[in-house]
Amino acid sequence: MIPVPARPYPFQLDPAHTALVVIDMQRDFIERGGFGDSLGNDVQRLKAIIPTTAALISLFRAQAWPIIHTREAHKPDLSDCPPAKRNRGKPGLRIGDAGAMGRILIAGEPGNQIVAELSPLDGEVVVDKPGKGMFYATGIHERLKALGITQLVFAGVTTEVCVQTSMREANDRGYECLVIEDATESYFPQFKAATIEMIVAQGAIVGWATPLASLEQAVS
Numbered sequence: 001m002i003p004v005p006a007r008p009y010p011f012q013l014d015p016a017h018t019a020l021v022v023i024d025m026q027r028d029f030i031e032r033g034g035f036g037d038s039l040g041n042d043v044q045r046l047k048a049i050i051p052t053t054a055a056l057i058s059l060f061r062a063q064a065w066p067i068i069h070t071r072e073a074h075k076p077d078l079s080d081c082p083p084a085k086r087n088r089g090k091p092g093l094r095i096g097d098a099g100a101m102g103r104i105l106i107a108g109e110p111g112n113q114i115v116a117e118l119s120p121l122d123g124e125v126v127v128d129k130p131g132k133g134m135f136y137a138t139g140i141h142e143r144l145k146a147l148g149i150t151q152l153v154f155a156g157v158t159t160e161v162c163v164q165t166s167m168r169e170a171n172d173r174g175y176e177c178l179v180i181e182d183a184t185e186s187y188f189p190q191f192k193a194a195t196i197e198m199i200v201a202q203g204a205i206v207g208w209a210t211p212l213a214s215l216e217q218a219v220s
């Protein structure tokens, strides 16, 4: 076990059973002119975590530890997008509508691709998820079990939506979860801060949190 300084207390990282999950670092959420930008969000906040996330991915690649990338993505015929999800969007900018980078949140469209700086390598798992959480309708739990993974390190966007939902789903399935605080971001700084506090509250009720430097030092 590798003790990693973390909140609310050190995380015991089990190197043989740990995978990194990078949530939804998609062009449509992060780049100017994409879906997130069209909704009036400051995408620069999210873009700012690309270097930290790249360094985290490099750390896992150097250790040959598994890496999973997710994308929030629906089928082109929207058969996996319930009306309750689609109808809550802004009219004219709903899932499946034409955006500046192709159809919004549709698999295969330019805006649905992971940003070039964080492109998955061959052999890394890429999961298209129709929900906010990574476990809903993806089969990823079975794949992780087959790999013997019991711990998940989280990065990506947005902290309070898809990262938090995935961490909570993972926690309920028995994974020990660590979020890298400077490799996750929200359009709303107060939501990110509150989410991290919720995760570590009550003795790590959802999991642990630490900055990348602490993980790097612990692993080196």
Ligand code: C5J
Pocket: 023, 024, 072, 157, 158, 159, 161, 162, 163
């Ligand atoms: C959102 C996400 N915020 N990846 N998606 O709709 O957090």
